[in-house]
Every structure is written in structure tokens, then in C-alpha cells.
Amino acid sequence: MTTVLALILSLVFLPLGLAKIAAVPVMRRAAAHLGMPTGLYRVVGALEVAGGAGLLMGLTWTSLGVAAATGLALLMAAAAVVHLRHGDPLVRALPAVVLALAGLAYAGAAVSAA
Template structure:
């Protein structure tokens, strides 16, 4: 595990942790985001739980590379799907950009972890 991988895992964890917990708790801004995208609060909670699992998996990946790769791959797919959902709902590309950037960052982590093995 390189220093860059460790830092990237930590940064991704710190980004996904509050976002996932806010979705699970269905705070106001997340309920509005779910409604904007045509999703029920329950579905948004499931997405939050998947994000939380991915974030925790990234930390566990510091001790077990396959777990980290699986978590990063899951987060990559989840965030790529989020970007697509935003664009399909008529949001501007700028609104989809955070999800796309997180997908790229998680994918970079997964790729680096696979190469380092």
C-alpha cells in the first residue's frame, strides 16, 4: 500500500462518511435531492447505506487489498450511476460533476491497488 493510496482512501472515506450518514438519516437536503431525482427516501437511504459500506470498505482495504478494491469498485459504479441519473433528469453537467469526480477518484484507488499487488 503506497502513501498515495492511503491518502486517497482516507480522503474518500472522509467525503463519503458524512454524505452517506446524511442520506441514511434523511436530512432535509437529502430528502429534497431524492425528490428532485424522483427517488423515494427509502431508496436514498439504501444508496446511503451502500456509500457507507464502500467508505468503511476503503478503510478495511488498508489492511486487506481485495476488500479495498471491491469497495472502490462499488463506489466507482455507484458514483458513475449517480452522474448518469443527474444528467438524465436534466441537471447540468456541473451538477453531475461531483459524482463523476468521485467515480474517477474511487476508480483510481481501485486501479492503483490492483497494480500494487
């Protein structure tokens, strides 16, 4: 189960993080929508890439995977709060909530399997 979750989460976070770092137009618009400078959005992207890579490395080094998943869960919880504080409908924050819960599920499964 941890392998599947790590792969799925990595397949989500790596491309999204790289798109934020590259400041592709859709990501620049998303940053602007939230009132976030592009530079800060790039930092978020770097954290997502680091987390996605950490999940993959966590397949052989469990503690790194748990740390990466926990960090991504916290990042996604913060993203959900930012969306809600910005006045976005709950449906805009829902993907971040789901990803946060998936990260916590991975961390819990990895710890219990160790």
C-alpha cells in the same frame, strides 16, 4: 497514494452516506429533486457507508478496498447518469464523475501495488 485516496474518499462517502440514511432535510430535498423515494435514497446512503468503510478496511485487506472502490465508482457513475437523465446541467453531475474516477484511481493503484 492508496492510503491518501482511501482516507479522502472515506471522508467524503461516510458523512454523505450517513446523512442520506438519516434523511436529513437537505438529503430529502435532493432525493425529491431526482424523483427518488427517501427509502431508496437511504439504500444509496447505506451503500456509500459500506463503501467508505470498505475503503478503510482495504488499508489492511487490499482486495476489500478494491472491491469497495469499484462499487463506489459504479454507484457514482450511476449517480451521474441519473442527474443527466433528470435534466440537470453537467456541473451537477461532475462531482459524481470525479468521485467515480477517484475510486477507479484507488482501485488501479491498489492492484498495481499488490
